[in-house]
Amino acid sequence: MQVNIPLKKVVDNSYDITIETLPKTHFDTKVAIVTNPKVAGLHLAYLLSKISAKEIYIITVSDGEEYKNQKSIDTIMESLFNHRFNRKSMLIAFGGGVIGDMTGYAASVYQRGIDFIQIPTTLLSQVDASVGGKTGMNNSYGKNLIGAFHQPKAVYIDPHFLTTLASREFGAGVAEIVKMAVTFNKEFFTFLESADLAKPEILQEAIKQAVQTKADVVAKDEKEHGLRAALNYGHTFGHVIENETKYKKYLHGEAVAIGMVMANNTAVSMNLMSEDEALRVKKLLQKYKLPTSYDVENSSSFYETFFLDKKSSDTNITFIIPVGIGDVTITDSIEKETIISILENFGADV
Numbered sequence: 001m002q003v004n005i006p007l008k009k010v011v012d013n014s015y016d017i018t019i020e021t022l023p024k025t026h027f028d029t030k031v032a033i034v035t036n037p038k039v040a041g042l043h044l045a046y047l048l049s050k051i052s053a054k055e056i057y058i059i060t061v062s063d064g065e066e067y068k069n070q071k072s073i074d075t076i077m078e079s080l081f082n083h084r085f086n087r088k089s090m091l092i093a094f095g096g097g098v099i100g101d102m103t104g105y106a107a108s109v110y111q112r113g114i115d116f117i118q119i120p121t122t123l124l125s126q127v128d129a130s131v132g133g134k135t136g137m138n139n140s141y142g143k144n145l146i147g148a149f150h151q152p153k154a155v156y157i158d159p160h161f162l163t164t165l166a167s168r169e170f171g172a173g174v175a176e177i178v179k180m181a182v183t184f185n186k187e188f189f190t191f192l193e194s195a196d197l198a199k200p201e202i203l204q205e206a207i208k209q210a211v212q213t214k215a216d217v218v219a220k221d222e223k224e225h226g227l228r229a230a231l232n233y234g235h236t237f238g239h240v241i242e243n244e245t246k247y248k249k250y251l252h253g254e255a256v257a258i259g260m261v262m263a264n265n266t267a268v269s270m271n272l273m274s275e276d277e278a279l280r281v282k283k284l285l286q287k288y289k290l291p292t293s294y295d296v297e298n299s300s301s302f303y304e305t306f307f308l309d310k311k312s313s314d315t316n317i318t319f320i321i322p323v324g325i326g327d328v329t330i331t332d333s334i335e336k337e338t339i340i341s342i343l344e345n346f347g348a349d350v
């Protein structure tokens, strides 16, 4: 006898992303705010003036990508157990993408999963990392190799936090905004070309459009079976650059900026993008002081490093190649010679 029992979707994991000054909010449960000393020093008092709860605890972990690891997760977990958090308790991720990813991961595994909300404080985390439910941490084998999809209950994006952000960190966030526009939204790209993101109301509009773009993509492909992979535009090349420079020379968004230029050159060589369109993207990146050149010392070893990427298989490399501005193709069939030639001819800035 065959019995089929349909498991209907029992959980609605949709949520609101609010872009405005943080509203006063009370949570009728135990809450832990996970943050780092830098963000706490700059902005915790402001947060606590807005947020109240039955009980509030602050958990601080060290600042930096190198602390996005099991030790920091253990620190978070121990605090939750010590304060007897239960399945109705909640975490708040208060910081950049590092804090957001780790807090989300801790929330996904603590007692098989508790709620969390995102209050991102860097531009990159406001437009990208806080939206879409990818959580995780690094280990000695690489970045973000351990993690889970766990959607937040809400995302509060308050541009006020960005006033204290270092300018390079700001630029790194702009790179991810440009990424969303080039891959999915031509009008948004044109808007960015004439926009001055130093102006708060223009910045808020750009954040809104970038978040909307990402939310639309995630809604169609939450677990990255297809479309969502397009958001890795610039990342395939960028990850190699980060790896070659030992994660020290460039911020992630900066490496992605160079990676986008490399992907564009590939697109031009395949007649998928005009030289003029590639130049427009480069100019937009340069407007925000993002790097657009890189000295490829050894194109063969650069190519071999692609295979360390978790999106590559043993034999194929997945490339995200723009089709003009506002569209994109995901392909794993680009000839090695094509990529080597792009890398060998990757020249100095124009």
Ligand SMILES: NC(=O)c1ccc[n+]([C@@H]2O[C@H](COP(=O)([O-])OP(=O)(O)OC[C@H]3O[C@@H](n4cnc5c(N)ncnc54)[C@H](O)[C@@H]3O)[C@@H](O)[C@H]2O)c1
Residues within 6 Å of the ligand: 036, 038, 039, 042, 063, 064, 065, 068, 095, 096, 097, 098, 099, 101, 121, 122, 123, 124, 125, 128, 129, 130, 131, 132, 133, 134, 135, 144, 161, 162, 163, 164, 165, 166, 169, 172, 252
């Ligand atoms: N989950 C996702 O979908 C996703 C997407 C993109 C990136 N990420 C992850 O995000 C991380 C990068 O995020 P990031 O760029 O925000 O880096 P980050 O979290 O390390 O923050 C960068 C620096 O800015 C500081 N900072 C944070 N807010 C500040 C503020 N308001 N004023 C001054 N300084 C502030 C931080 O303390 C840190 O020193 C990476 O680990 C990456 O893997 C995740």
